[in-house]
Amino acid sequence: MLQEQLWQQVQLVRAQSPLVHNITNYVVMNNTANALLAAGASPVMAHAHGEVEDMTAIAGALVINIGTLDDYWVKSMELAAARAKALQRPWVLDPVGAGATSYRNEVLRELLKYSPAVIRGNASEILALASIESATKGVDSQHSSEQALDAAKRLSEAVNCVVVVSGAVDYIVQGDRVTAIANGHPLMAKVTGMGCTATAITGAFCATAPQKPYQSAVAAMALMGIAGELAAAKAAGPGSVQQYFLDALYTLDEQTFNSKLQLTIVHAGIPV
Numbered sequence: 001m002l003q004e005q006l007w008q009q010v011q012l013v014r015a016q017s018p019l020v021h022n023i024t025n026y027v028v029m030n031n032t033a034n035a036l037l038a039a040g041a042s043p044v045m046a047h048a049h050g051e052v053e054d055m056t057a058i059a060g061a062l063v064i065n066i067g068t069l070d071d072y073w074v075k076s077m078e079l080a081a082a083r084a085k086a087l088q089r090p091w092v093l094d095p096v097g098a099g100a101t102s103y104r105n106e107v108l109r110e111l112l113k114y115s116p117a118v119i120r121g122n123a124s125e126i127l128a129l130a131s132i133e134s135a136t137k138g139v140d141s142q143h144s145s146e147q148a149l150d151a152a153k154r155l156s157e158a159v160n161c162v163v164v165v166s167g168a169v170d171y172i173v174q175g176d177r178v179t180a181i182a183n184g185h186p187l188m189a190k191v192t193g194m195g196c197t198a199t200a201i202t203g204a205f206c207a208t209a210p211q212k213p214y215q216s217a218v219a220a221m222a223l224m225g226i227a228g229e230l231a232a233a234k235a236a237g238p239g240s241v242q243q244y245f246l247d248a249l250y251t252l253d254e255q256t257f258n259s260k261l262q263l264t265i266v267h268a269g270i271p272v
């Protein structure tokens with residue numbers, strides 16, 4: 001049963017503590033590393049040209065996030081993504097701010113050539129990435145996740161990967177296969193780096209199940225949403241959401257996970 005497999009994946013990350021290599025942005029490095037640790041994974045942030053390929057080679061998964069990119073970092077991302085592709089190591093792309101500037105779009109066009117296993121973005125970013133012409137104001141979404149479903153399907157087929165559109169409802173899409181997760185809380189969007197954390201946790205799940213990127217993405221988004229709900233229930237605002245979120249990732253148990261999960265298989269499509 002899918003629900004049991006999802007919890008098994010949460011446990012697998014806790015048991016195996018996979019090394020997750022992140023090339024991410026200055027804003028979220030600390031939050032991301034702490035969230036990976038709380039979920040049971042082992043984070044490393046590394047972007048020097050001299051070591052980035054070796055780091056990818058010893059990691060279980062690579063996460064590339066273009067949030068605060070510059071030319072040096074772009075080269076780091078390309079070196080790492082090329083190594084991940086060569087080693088068939090799963091890697092996950094966060095197209096932060098896709099569509100906001102032509103520089104971001106150019107970089108994303110290049111990165112897509114290295115076959116990410118999963119792309120996770122908000123609706124505006126997925127719309128932009130699918131067309132590279134949609135209007136994105138910055139790093140926050142101007143669209144609902146439903147509005148990006150067709151774009152996600154096209155993108156997943158063009159790149160041959162899983163696409164996650166996050167928002168009030170998270171959609172995990174691969175071709176005709178669509179799963180919706182209606183967990184989470186609006187306060188999550190008031191904490192910077194929650195999307196980046198979702199992407200990094202997806203990387204951790206891919207590391208322990210490299211042949212199952214779809215199921216890994218579903219499990220990661222379920223964990224994010226449920227931990228976010230538990231955190232928001234205790235919190236007075238964004239500051240304490242961040243704090244309680246880490247605690248929820250760390251303490252979540254099977255019974256709570258299964259009782260809170262709001263998962264709908266929208267379309268089964270062809271199993272992958």
Ligand SMILES: Nc1ncnc2c1ncn2[C@@H]1O[C@H](COP(=O)(O)OP(=O)(O)O)[C@@H](O)[C@H]1O
Nearest residue numbers: 122166167168184185186188189194195198224
């Ligand atoms: N309105 C909302 N209701 C419930 N969960 C939300 C809401 N907005 C965002 N989230 C959750 O917050 C996390 C980050 O998603 P999102 O805000 O779309 O990403 P980003 O930070 O990249 O824009 C996801 O786990 C998502 O499910």
Ligand SMILES: Cc1ncsc1CCOP(=O)(O)O
Nearest residue numbers: 025027067192193194195196
């Ligand atoms: C605000 C900001 N600016 C560049 S990267 C970044 C963080 C975006 O994080 P998230 O998309 O997870 O909210």
Ligand SMILES: [Mg+2]
Nearest residue numbers: 096122195196
């Ligand atoms: Mg984001």
